[in-house]
Amino acid sequence: MFVEKYRPKKFSEIAGQKAALKELISWINTWGKDKKACLLYGPPGVGKTTSVYALANEMNFEIIEMNASDKRNAEAIEKIVGNASQTLSLDGRKKIILLDEADNIYGNVDKGGVKALAKIISETKVPIILIANEYWEVSQSIREKCKMINFPKLRYTSIARVLKDIAKKEGINVTDFQIIALAKNSGGNLRAAINDLENYRENIGKIENLRDSKTDIFHALVEIFKRKTCKVREVLWNIDKTPEEILLWIDENLPRVYEKTDLPEAYKMLSKADIYLSRTKRRQQYKLWSYAMDMMSCGVSVARKGEIKFVKFSSPAYFTKLSKTKSERIIKKSITKKISKKCHCSTKVAIQYLPIALSLSEFFEFEEKEIEFLKTVNI
Ligand SMILES: Nc1ncnc2c1ncn2[C@@H]1O[C@H](COP(=O)(O)OP(=O)(O)OP(=O)(O)O)[C@@H](O)[C@H]1O
Ligand SMILES: [Mg+2]
DSSP: OHHHOOSSSGGEEEEEEEHHHHHHHHHHHHSSSOOEEEEEETTSSSSSHHHHHHHHHHHHHEEEEOOOOOOOOOHHHHIIIHHHHHHHOOOOOOEEEESSSSSGGGGHHHHHHHHHHHHHHHHOOOOOEEEEEOGGOOOHHHHHEEEEEEOOOHHHHHHHHHHHHHHHHHHOOOHHHHHHHHHHTTTTTHHHHHHHHHHIIIIIHHHHGGGGGGGGGHHHHHHHHHSSHHHHHHGGGGGSSOOHHHHHHHHHHHHHOGGGGGHHHHHHHHHHHHHHHHHHHHHHHHHHHHHHHHIIIIIITTTTOOOOOOOEEEEEHHHHHHHHHHHHHHHHHHHHHHHHHTTTOOHHHHTTTTTHHGGGGGTTTHHHHHHHHHHHHOO
């Protein structure tokens, strides 16, 4: 997993938590004077646990961790933390006691856990670090004995920098635009962003990498329609077409090839693929792309119960229509551009003037073909 592989070992590798790290270092350097514990708090995936391990690594501390799954009643806390807080390491290294998910302590029925911990913090011979997501969920009597250090949400620019670095090291084919989309989508949680990048690599990066060996769409259609197996998902990995284009190709040819009775189920799969595709775009969740590809390949393939007809495949009608209307769109664009210039408005607003534009042809300095267009087209 990338999150483990790229977990920072040094302070210099930790992104965007300068202020928090400075406080953490100053706390450990002065610990002993007031023996306050330290409470790191902040949202998930911003580097709290990582920073403690980096601290231990850089300053050669041994970490005694009491993890969240351990029972946290008075007895357990005294046994693990209490013992550790009274002894030095066998190898002579200094110790730090770490209680991750400290907001969990009094979640236990046995409220004695809080009391025991408060006592240990007062008496300990080694520094104690607590970690929590919300500081107010840590009991007041413990908070009073802690230096509070906030680890805020990471800025998307910091997240994008880390993602870019990992993508480069892993040779993942991803654009800056996609990196920024992933970073923004993470809500300041770097762990989530890194996981998304890994998912993206698993599902889409693979497709992108294979794209130089172009398999033709006709071959893919034959495979999908003919083989009735989920293995056909692989045929789409090699195609040099966008998922949206592939969907249109399948959509165009499906009713010619499948029996009528198989169409409802097959179209259900295509419509699901379509939903996933639009969600991919809207939410920038690239892992949904692979679901869309699976729906349109194996979904459509296994939806078939009956026979297939052998026909010549056609390119999607949508494309033909698009090329026919292309010249019209170019003329319309040049008209709205002229209107927007003369009227000092946006082209969006200019479109609203099209119905009256013909009568003002001279003013707008339309050319012959633009006038012809305005005459013939029903706007
Ligand atoms: N500031 C950061 N700089 C670099 N990597 C980070 C940072 N924050 C998180 N990561 C990455 O995310 C992973 C998880 O981070 P970490 O365990 O420190 O999060 P956390 O703040 O303790 O979250 P939680 O509250 O969920 O325990 C790390 O392994 C690392 O890959
Ligand atoms: Mg953590």
